[in-house]
Amino acid sequence: MVQKSFTILADGCFPSHEIPLSHLRNAQCVVCCDGAAVKLTEFGREPDYIVGDLDSLSGTFKEKYADRLYPSADQETNDQTKAVQFCKEQGATAITIIGATGLREDHTLGNISLLADYAETFPDIDMMTDYGVFTVMTRSGSLPSYKGQQISIFALDSQAPLSVGNLKYPIPNKPLSSWWQGTLNEALGDSFFLTFDEGRWIVFRCY
Amino acid sequence: MVQKSFTILADGCFPSHEIPLSHLRNAQCVVCCDGAAVKLTEFGREPDYIVGDLDSLSGTFKEKYADRLYPSADQETNDQTKAVQFCKEQGATAITIIGATGLREDHTLGNISLLADYAETFPDIDMMTDYGVFTVMTRSGSLPSYKGQQISIFALDSQAPLSVGNLKYPIPNKPLSSWWQGTLNEALGDSFFLTFDEGRWIVFRCY
Incomplete structure (x- = not known):
């Protein structure tokens, strides 16, 4: 199967770390959530698709990019979710989300947790921030790392027991009842x- | 009882919003987590107490503030928790934490969730960020608001049912199984x- 790797640029804090910036620079295809499209052009890269309610874009901007606007007025989902849905419709096999954290903390928490919803139908999805990568695990398995890499694990289901292997601090088949x-x-x-x-x-x- | 209101300045992102800045400016007493003391002096206010392992402070700085250093090398808790413990020992009746979010997202999540642990023995505790205030509820009750104020509620116990009143979107006695x-x-x-x-x-x- 041909890999179709999509990058979503959400309209949170535009990244400043070289890893997400380099990912954006080299991405096959960037789907921008609404106003994030403006930030991407300021960064020096053209958006491939722009989704969302498009309210925050100026008339001139919308005219210039009229061929890649995908308006969606659905009030029930946020722009990040609209973008994921859009990527799926375009046949994406992998998605990386960038720019989804760093402003309102409630948006940050919501956006991170939505990864788990997306992962139900879209296993190959992650989120790059200025500090690291968020990944979802819905079944037992391993992840690549390097010795000394800082790792944090958050339970979305506070009563489910977890064990980890090859991490400095063992978790012996017990629930993580608080995020910390x-x-x-x-x-x-x-x-x-x-x-x-x-x-x-x-x-x-x-990182 | 005399109110002893303490403010903790954590060593995350120094606030830029006027509400936490004004709180810092007018606080009765500011307990700084380690390097946050330097940021506070740059802001133009003297720290009242400095707690943590103090590794990130220069010799000159430590000399200048030698009368208010409270070193703690405990590796089992983070500096925010050390500061809360310190406030408790000083007889604090209320605590506001500032500067605990905005950098590494795993620290942000951890620090927010620790509020619930502190609230078990310290009900009057909250966290001010650049966007709003985090509060913990461990028993039914009401919170002040204004019409149109944006509110987000996060479950730390994903199976506990919740109802809300006087919010635009009702939650009818059901668990919030995902953070969003x-x-x-x-x-x-x-x-x-x-x-x-x-x-x-x-x-x-x-806000």
Whole structure:
């Protein structure tokens, strides 16, 4: 199957770290959430698609990019979710979300947790921030790492027990009942693994 | 009882919004987490106490503020928790935490959720960010608001049912199984309330 890798630029804080910036620069295809399209052009790259209610775009901007506007007025979902839906319709096989954190903390929390919803039908999805990468685990498995890499794990289901392997601080088949409980762990080698029977887990790997 | 209101300045992103800045300016007493003390002096205010492992402070700085250094090398808790513990020992009756969000997202998530742990023994605690205030609810009750105020509610216990009153989008005695599910609500008047039998809830009110 041909890989169709899409990058979504959300309209949170525009990244400043070189890893997400370089990803944006080299992305096959960038789908911008609304006003993020303006930031992308200021960064020096053209948006491939622009989705959202488009309220925050000027008339001139909309005219210039009329061939790539995909307006959606759905009030029930946020622009990040509209963009993911759009990528799916375009046949995306992998999605990276950038710019979804760093402003309102409630948006940040909401956007991060939505990854788990997307992952149900779209396993290959992650989110790059200025500090690291968020990934969702909905079944046991391993993730690549490097020795000393800072790792945090968050439970979306506060009663589901978790075990981890190859991390500095063991989690022995017990639930993470508060968000801080799985934070500030550290990879011991080039991969680590999560084992669980139920639950959804958000894993953050610092760069 | 005499009110002893303490403000903790954590070493995340120094605030830029006028509400937390004004709070810092007028605070009775500011407890700085480690390097945050330097930022506070740059802002033009002297720290009252400095707690943490103090590794990030220069020799000159430590000399100048030698009378208010409270070193703690405990590796089991983070500096925010050390500062809360310190405030408690000083007889604080209320605590406001500032500067605990805005950098690494895993720290942000951890710090926010720690509010619920502190609230078990310290009910009058909140966190001011550049966008709003986080408060913990461990029993049913109401919070002040204004009509149109943006409200987000996060469950720390994903299976506990919640009802809300006087918010635009009703929550009818059901769990918030994902962090996004209680976001982007709106106050209908000068207060709103949460009703529940069990669980811990983090409420965010935008300014």
